[in-house]
Amino acid sequence: MVPGQAVLEGLAPAAGTGAQRAPVVEARDLSLIFQTPDAPVTALSDINLTIRRGDFVSLIGPSGCGKTTLMRVVADLARQTSGTLLVNGGSAEQARLDRAYGYVFQAPALYPWRSIERNIMLPLEIMGMSKAERRERAARYLDLVGLKGFERKFPWQLSGGMQQRVSIARALSFEPALLLMDEPFGALDEITRDNLNVHLLRLWEKTGITVIFVTHSIPEAVFLSSKIVVMSPRPGRILEVIDSDLPTDRDLDARETPEFLEIAHRVRVALRAGHSYD
Ligand SMILES: Nc1ncnc2c1ncn2[C@@H]1O[C@H](COP(=O)(O)OP(=O)(O)OP(=O)(O)O)[C@@H](O)[C@H]1O
Numbered sequence: 001m002v003p004g005q006a007v008l009e010g011l012a013p014a015a016g017t018g019a020q021r022a023p024v025v026e027a028r029d030l031s032l033i034f035q036t037p038d039a040p041v042t043a044l045s046d047i048n049l050t051i052r053r054g055d056f057v058s059l060i061g062p063s064g065c066g067k068t069t070l071m072r073v074v075a076d077l078a079r080q081t082s083g084t085l086l087v088n089g090g091s092a093e094q095a096r097l098d099r100a101y102g103y104v105f106q107a108p109a110l111y112p113w114r115s116i117e118r119n120i121m122l123p124l125e126i127m128g129m130s131k132a133e134r135r136e137r138a139a140r141y142l143d144l145v146g147l148k149g150f151e152r153k154f155p156w157q158l159s160g161g162m163q164q165r166v167s168i169a170r171a172l173s174f175e176p177a178l179l180l181m182d183e184p185f186g187a188l189d190e191i192t193r194d195n196l197n198v199h200l201l202r203l204w205e206k207t208g209i210t211v212i213f214v215t216h217s218i219p220e221a222v223f224l225s226s227k228i229v230v231m232s233p234r235p236g237r238i239l240e241v242i243d244s245d246l247p248t249d250r251d252l253d254a255r256e257t258p259e260f261l262e263i264a265h266r267v268r269v270a271l272r273a274g275h276s277y278d
Pocket residue numbers: 034035036041042043061062063064065066067068069070234
């Protein structure tokens with residue numbers, strides 16, 4: 001699967017390196033407590049995290065540790081109980097209103113009665129974009145995810161992996177600078193998942209988009225990320241942030257290299273440490 005050769009106008013590689021790159025997400029002492037009929041549930045506790053433009057950040061941790069909740073706070077779908085969160089230097093609400101991010105869910109969530117092209121065009125229509133531009137964007141981003149020629153098909157005519165690529169194309173069609181992906185490949189078989197991992201990595205390399213990616217898989221997190229955020233069991237805290245400097249043009253064979261295995265080992269040790277409740 002080779003990514004399309006679409007020219008990306010709205011997305012461009014991040015300028016600057018390391019700490020020079022502008023912060024996209026800044027969480028300071030962020031906590032979130034859900035009030036439930038039984039007892040308050042502390043989902044996030046004292047999260048401090050800076051994500052810079054062009055980072056590929058994976059959130060990894062045991063089930064229920066608050067990964068989705070943290071993404072939802074960034075997306076302004078949930079609000080922290082205390083602490084601060086800046087997205088692009090402003091509030092999460094402003095970022096949502098500015099359509100600063102695209103959100104890819106675990107399931108593709110496509111409308112079965114609309115063609116692939118019309119699924120992608122729907123949110124653009126709601127944004128008030130002209131039909132010609134909507135069509136052009138749909139074609140451009142379908143090409144980018146390797147689905148050129150599938151415009152007139154319906155979701156049920158595509159495999160699960162292809163449907164998930166459509167939902168990635170839909171999220172990218174807004175040309176957001178930030179892509180939020182909540183276990184997007186969790187329900188797919190391993191070969192398809194490997195393919196989509198390579199595809200996503202190429203897309204990231206080509207566009208310089210900032211990605212926050214939730215996963216349970218250590219190999220997936222290490223393969224994709226420039227930064228791996230290891231979270232503890234509930235209440236979700238950040239145990240460790242592991243930077244990766246694997247070459248950006250890596251392919252699946254990189255998973256056999258000592259550098260890859262060393263980072264995977266560090267993630268595993270951090271996850272394990274979070275499970276010892278002493
Ligand atoms: N609306 C809510 N009301 C009450 N508790 C909630 C709510 N949403 C999430 N929680 C609780 O907050 C904690 C964190 O949930 P969250 O979905 O963020 O975890 P997660 O790390 O994404 O889990 P998973 O990996 O299983 O998807 C869990 O204990 C969950 O039960």
